[in-house]
Amino acid sequence: MKILVCFKAAPNVEMLLEEDWVINNELQVDTSFVRNDLGSYEESALEMALKLSDASDDLGIPLELNALTVDGSGATPILKTLSALRFATVVRIQPRNNLLFQPTAVASIISQYIRQHALQDVVLLGRQSDIGENAKTPLLAAEMLGWPCITRATRIEPADKKHLIVTHQVDDGYAREKVRMPCVISVGDAPCTYLRKPTLRDRLDYGKKDIEVLTMEDFQLPAETEMLTGLEILHHERAGVVIEGKSPAEKAKVLYEEHLKPVLSGKEVKR
Amino acid sequence: MKFKCILNGWAPNVKAQAEELNSFMNSFLGNGANPASTILFYANHEDRHSLPGLVPTECAEFVRIDRCQPETILEALQRIEDKEDTSLYLFPAGFAGAELAVRWAFRQKGSSLVQVEQVAPREGCLIAKKKAYADHVLAAFRLTRQPFCISPANGSVDRLPIAARDNLQIIEHDLTGLREDAFARDSQRIPAEQAKDLGAGKFLVVGGRGLGSKEHVKQLKDVAAAMGAEFGISRPVALNAWGPMQWLIGVSGTIARPDVCIAAGVSGAAAFYAGIEKSKIIIAINSDPQARIIKAADVAIIDDYKTVMDELLKILKPIKPAI
Numbered sequence A: 001m002k003i004l005v006c007f008k009a010a011p012n013v014e015m016l017l018e019e020d021w022v023i024n025n026e027l028q029v030d031t032s033f034v035r036n037d038l039g040s041y042e043e044s045a046l047e048m049a050l051k052l053s054d055a056s057d058d059l060g061i062p063l064e065l066n067a068l069t070v071d072g073s074g075a076t077p078i079l080k081t082l083s084a085l086r087f088a089t090v091v092r093i094q095p096r097n098n099l100l101f102q103p104t105a106v107a108s109i110i111s112q113y114i115r116q117h118a119l120q121d122v123v124l125l126g127r128q129s130d131i132g133e134n135a136k137t138p139l140l141a142a143e144m145l146g147w148p149c150i151t152r153a154t155r156i157e158p159a160d161k162k163h164l165i166v167t168h169q170v171d172d173g174y175a176r177e178k179v180r181m182p183c184v185i186s187v188g189d190a191p192c193t194y195l196r197k198p199t200l201r202d203r204l205d206y207g208k209k210d211i212e213v214l215t216m217e218d219f220q221l222p223a224e225t226e227m228l229t230g231l232e233i234l235h236h237e238r239a240g241v242v243i244e245g246k247s248p249a250e251k252a253k254v255l256y257e258e259h260l261k262p263v264l265s266g267k268e269v270k271r
Numbered sequence B: 001m002k003f004k005c006i007l008n009g010w011a012p013n014v015k016a017q018a019e020e021l022n023s024f025m026n027s028f029l030g031n032g033a034n035p036a037s038t039i040l041f042y043a044n045h046e047d048r049h050s051l052p053g054l055v056p057t058e059c060a061e062f063v064r065i066d067r068c069q070p071e072t073i074l075e076a077l078q079r080i081e082d083k084e085d086t087s088l089y090l091f092p093a094g095f096a097g098a099e100l101a102v103r104w105a106f107r108q109k110g111s112s113l114v115q116v117e118q119v120a121p122r123e124g125c126l127i128a129k130k131k132a133y134a135d136h137v138l139a140a141f142r143l144t145r146q147p148f149c150i151s152p153a154n155g156s157v158d159r160l161p162i163a164a165r166d167n168l169q170i171i172e173h174d175l176t177g178l179r180e181d182a183f184a185r186d187s188q189r190i191p192a193e194q195a196k197d198l199g200a201g202k203f204l205v206v207g208g209r210g211l212g213s214k215e216h217v218k219q220l221k222d223v224a225a226a227m228g229a230e231f232g233i234s235r236p237v238a239l240n241a242w243g244p245m246q247w248l249i250g251v252s253g254t255i256a257r258p259d260v261c262i263a264a265g266v267s268g269a270a271a272f273y274a275g276i277e278k279s280k281i282i283i284a285i286n287s288d289p290q291a292r293i294i295k296a297a298d299v300a301i302i303d304d305y306k307t308v309m310d311e312l313l314k315i316l317k318p319i320k321p322a323i
């Protein structure tokens, strides 16, 4: 069973200060000076793939883990970590320009990679990237491949060589289903899926492996039908009145007397 | 611009979805100005009688299918919409709506946008806005290829009750037995732990990563319950399994509209804040004076949340002995 996890490193924008939020001429916010982290859904996807690999080992089902990113060289440290975590191939496709708001292009590159370079049984992606937030790439990849898609997965278990058992969020809770491969799985809010750390030994033994880098010469891009035309920074300021006091007890008293008492006694609250 | 609402009658919250679409239509597509109809999917004969009450438009098509899987709905749509000249499809905000919008647009060679906050039809195109950059920015997109397929953002509009209609025009389709070859089998439903409408309470307490442990989450929940408040959590708390995902507040969970919200040990990230920004009063308790939530709150206490809550308990105990 071959599993491809597609991921993207994203700048941690929670580190930006109020004054850093500026829109430049290319209709982007400059985030080049903040650290790149794994997108939160992609991190879950990678850890879920590793958990699936552990469980498949236990059942004697052979499984190969692969990772792909369509991104600049900023993703290299993460790719090295994935090598150390024993992903069989780690590939980076270098885009010509920023594809932040071009999910159709990204999905097209992913599906061409799978068709022309490395056929897979399952493609695992985060449901939404932290910065572009398009929430479309897994769905478009499934359509382009002509494969079914399971969305908002929170747990993936092996069933046999041709099937997986996938738990995923639905409108009224969760559904747990036996799913036939090939398929695309988009990962949702999955508890306990922080990416594990490779051992030092594995970093030395596997983490030094070269990363395969492909250029866009191998890929054709479709026309985007949704064009970004403007960005507007959102501000969330309120009065921010800080309750002063010598001790937590004093502060709690003011909080109760001035703000909570009216609520607890059922008085109407106005903004 | 001719448009259609698509509703999934299988979803337990279909009424809320229909009311949200009703409100979205009214806000952005001109009340009655554009010719509109609704396609409603359902499975059981017993549900048929309640469908007219869910229709936010003058015309409707009721489509009976076997399974609520997106694959089946897409195939059914393909059958009934084959020769249609619809310009805009409006899907609901739930999980399935966002999925269907993207996949349907792809199959129809149209364009799509999900988690949409606002739309404005223009000559030959649609301008739609949604949040980006971890919800710090509102991004505007021009959709150029019809049909435009849209799914609103969770909680982007208030619900608007659906007016009863005597003259509803209905077309019926029976598409049961459509897709034998289901790729997912042995489906087992696991209902949400909290079916209650978390967003509807008047008083909400939310705990963030600053709570530090599962035990502290439980303690704060008990305090909230004793004060008569609903209790919610931020995403890291849910991802650490300190509380169930159904308690999640924010863009990925519930958008709450309480009178008063106490946010304890949360930093106020934009994706979280969207879930409490409709509160009339926001009270933040955070040990870090630089935390974003301080400026985004009406009132703030800069201190350890637990000490403050313990002190608050001491005050409340004589008044509310149940605590």
Ligand SMILES: Cc1cc2nc3c(=O)[nH]c(=O)nc-3n(C[C@H](O)[C@H](O)[C@H](O)COP(=O)(O)OP(=O)(O)OC[C@H]3O[C@@H](n4cnc5c(N)ncnc54)[C@H](O)[C@@H]3O)c2cc1C
Pocket: A040, A128, A129, A130, A131, A133, B134, B207, B208, B209, B210, B211, B233, B234, B235, B236, B237, B248, B249, B250, B251, B252, B253, B264, B265, B266, B267, B268, B269, B270, B271, B272, B275, B285, B286, B287, B288, B291, B303, B304, B305, B306
């Ligand atoms: C696409 C997308 C969707 C998302 N959806 C959601 C969502 O729906 N809901 C959501 O919550 N997040 C969501 N997030 C994540 C969000 O961006 C933040 O990562 C998250 O909200 C942070 O949670 P937090 O404030 O609890 O944790 P942190 O950011 O770690 O903040 C913890 C806070 O606790 C304070 N603290 C620590 N100890 C104490 C103490 N003893 N007393 C008082 N204060 C203390 C700290 O000063 C800090 O400010 C989403 C992210 C993305 C990219």
